[in-house]
Amino acid sequence: MNKETRIYKxxxxxxxxxxxxxxxxxxxxxxxxxxxxxSRLLYENDTLxxxxxxxxxxxxxxxSKELDVLATYNHDNTMxxxxxxxxxxxxxxxxxxxxxxxxxxxxxxxTSTGNDVYELIQRGxxxxxxxxxxxxxxxxxxxxxxxxxxxxxxNVRGLFDVSVVYKGAYANGEVAVxxxxxxxxxxxxxxxxxxxxxEEHERVVNSGxxxxxxxxxxxxxxx
Numbered sequence: 001m002n003k004e005t006r007i008y009k010x011x012x013x014x015x016x017x018x019x020x021x022x023x024x025x026x027x028x029x030x031x032x033x034x035x036x037x038x039s040r041l042l043y044e045n046d047t048l049x050x051x052x053x054x055x056x057x058x059x060x061x062x063x064s065k066e067l068d069v070l071a072t073y074n075h076d077n078t079m080x081x082x083x084x085x086x087x088x089x090x091x092x093x094x095x096x097x098x099x100x101x102x103x104x105x106x107x108x109x110x111t112s113t114g115n116d117v118y119e120l121i122q123r124g125x126x127x128x129x130x131x132x133x134x135x136x137x138x139x140x141x142x143x144x145x146x147x148x149x150x151x152x153x154x155n156v157r158g159l160f161d162v163s164v165v166y167k168g169a170y171a172n173g174e175v176a177v178x179x180x181x182x183x184x185x186x187x188x189x190x191x192x193x194x195x196x197x198x199e200e201h202e203r204v205v206n207s208g209x210x211x212x213x214x215x216x217x218x219x220x221x222x223x
Contacts, residue, residue: 033057035053038052065087068084069093072161092107135153141154
């Protein structure tokens with residue numbers, strides 16, 4: 001099974017929130033996945049599709065006795081913010097399914113990464129969330145009767161990482177719009193146009209990470 005990544009642009013449903021709790025500790029909260037809402041146009045494995053996550057999609061994986069999920073910055077395991085590990089008892093990351101989606105609550109550590117991410121969220125520089133997961137063939141349904149196809153995720157097999165990310169153009173639709181344009185120009189997207197959309201996605205992601213690295217250096221310099 002290939003690991004998949006989904007990115008959610010901050011809005012009224014997924015907005016990252018950084019705050020101090022009643023216990024005096026610092027927390028960030030966000031929705032790593034939103035239920036019963038169609039995603040933007042996605043492009044994977046030469047396929048254009050939209051995606052919906054069912055409300056009970058995470059029930060089985062969250063009940064696993066081997067659950068081990070990291071909270072990170074930009075999906076970098078060396079930039080850990082928290083962890084939910086059933087076997088070790090680590091619980092600085094809380095994962096709670098709600099009517100809206102999978103809510104993540106992270107107790108922020110007093111580390112360089114933790115302090116930087118917390119500050120950048122408060123300033124509004126970071127406002128997007130992402131998660132990495134796997135799905136079995138029998139944990140999903142595809143409806144190819146419509147164009148683009150609709151994928152429904154009913155059961156997430158593996159949940160590995162929930163992350164605060166800076167990949168704004170991808171989450172905000174730049175690549176999705178490129179793919180949509182290719183799709184609208186013909187009944188099926190041309191191979192060259194899909195290739196260009198994929199290359200644009202990689203360019204945007206790399207550019208976004210580079211820009212946020214600069215922001216982190218500037219923030220540290222001013223501390």
